[in-house]
Structures are given as C-alpha cells and as structure tokens.
Amino acid sequence: GQNIDQPTEMTATEGAIVQINCTYQTSGFNGLFWYQQHAGEAPTFLSYNVLDGLEEKGRFSSFLSRSKGYSYLLLKELQMKDSASYLCAVRDRGSSNTGKLIFGQGTTLQVKP
Amino acid sequence: DTEVTQTPKHLVMGMTNKKSLKCEQHMGHRAMYWYKQKAKKPPELMFVYSYEKLSINESVPSRFSPECPNSSLLNLHLHALQPEDSALYLCASSQGQGVTGANVLTFGAGSRLTVL
Numbered sequence: 368g369q370n371i372d373q374p375t376e377m378t379a380t381e382g383a384i385v386q387i388n389c390t391y392q393t394s395g396f397n398g399l400f401w402y403q404q405h406a407g408e409a410p411t412f413l414s415y416n417v418l419d420g421l422e423e424k425g426r427f428s429s430f431l432s433r434s435k436g437y438s439y440l441l442l443k444e445l446q447m448k449d450s451a452s453y454l455c456a457v458r459d460r461g462s463s464n465t466g467k468l469i470f471g472q473g474t475t476l477q478v479k480p
Numbered sequence: 481d482t483e484v485t486q487t488p489k490h491l492v493m494g495m496t497n498k499k500s501l502k503c504e505q506h507m508g509h510r511a512m513y514w515y516k517q518k519a520k521k522p523p524e525l526m527f528v529y530s531y532e533k534l535s536i537n538e539s540v541p542s543r544f545s546p547e548c549p550n551s552s553l554l555n556l557h558l559h560a561l562q563p564e565d566s567a568l569y570l571c572a573s574s575q576g577q578g579v580t581g582a583n584v585l586t587f588g589a590g591s592r593l594t595v596l
Contacts, residue, residue: 398582400584400585408589408590409484409570409587409588409589409590410523410570410587411587412584412585412586415582415584417582454522454523458583466577466578466583467525467528467536468525468585469525470522470523470524471522472521472522473521473522
C-alpha cells in the first residue's frame, strides 16, 4: 500500500524560512511532487523530484532522498501570500507502467506578519 | 491555452437528480483525471482516462459515471447521489499517464457539489 505523512499545520513569520517535511512508503515510487493549494482554489504545481537531491526554483526548493523515503519543501523569504496548504504527492507506478498520483494530507502553512 | 476549465463552478442537486460536471482542456494533454476533495482533506483519485480510454477506476460507486467524448473533454455524470458525496470535484490533465518524465497534472478550479 501507500502511506504519505506530513505535518498538519505549521506557522512561520514573514521573511523567514520554513521547511515542510514529507515521508512516504510506496511499492512503486516514480516521482514526488509538491503542490500549493490556496483555500477554495485548485492545487498548483510547485516542484518535481525523481532523483535524489535538491531542486531549486526561485524561493522554493525541494529535496528528495529515495533511500529514506523522505522529501522536504523549503520556502525562503516567506510572504503573506504563501499562506496555503502544501500537498506532497507521490506517483506510484501501477500496472502497464502507468502512473497514479497519490496525495498526502497536506500541511496548512500560516504566515504571520 | 494552459488552463483546465470546469463547469459549473457550483452545483446543488437533490438525491434523485441527474446532473453532469464538465471539464475541458486544449493543451493537447492525453490523460485526464477526476479527483474528489472534501474540506481540509487531500484530493482523492476517482478516475483516469488515457488516450480517451478509462485506465483507472478507484472503486468508485456506480452513481458516478465518467465519460471522455474526445481528447479535450471529460464529463462526470451524477445520479442518485448521497449527501456525503458533497465535495469539490477537481478535474486535471497531463501530457500522458506514463512514468517517464514529469507529466505534471494541471488542475481546474473545481466544481463544488452540494447534495441535499
């Protein structure tokens, strides 16, 4: 089966750095995605990792360690608009080599002034 | 065009009604998805279509019936729903469903369904 764990809630201060962790267990790992979802809106893609290491994209970075089943999303220079839910999602390789994206519970980040 | 468009944005229906949710994309994506999201919960996969064929059905009750008329359109037909089916229904698309490459999902804004 699959299991994805991330903290339910986090709070950080504007201008600071925050790290959101995600651990996963899956039978056919084939990539890890981070999505941002503002309340009442659609999830939007932030990052994708399939190999170990750090992927940097502006203020956002994502790290993956496949051997540890672990990823984190790092947000720098936090802004008020970064208050949102951050969803860790694992693509599981199913039958016929097709992918299935499974989401974790999401981490609600509140950025305070 | 880099959007997935869903209609209607809001839908209220009774348990005996028949309604449909519609989804459209013009990005040339060949995989399309329906997800269900309850409040403060993550999206849960319902169906996946790949090249207009149903490739994944996550044991969804038959009162939900998906349809993919062509590569740009995806419908979800609703009949005899229960109040617990009230949720945000998200449509998404990706270039393919394969496991090579990112095949990032692009989500629509969702259709918020209330079943009375």
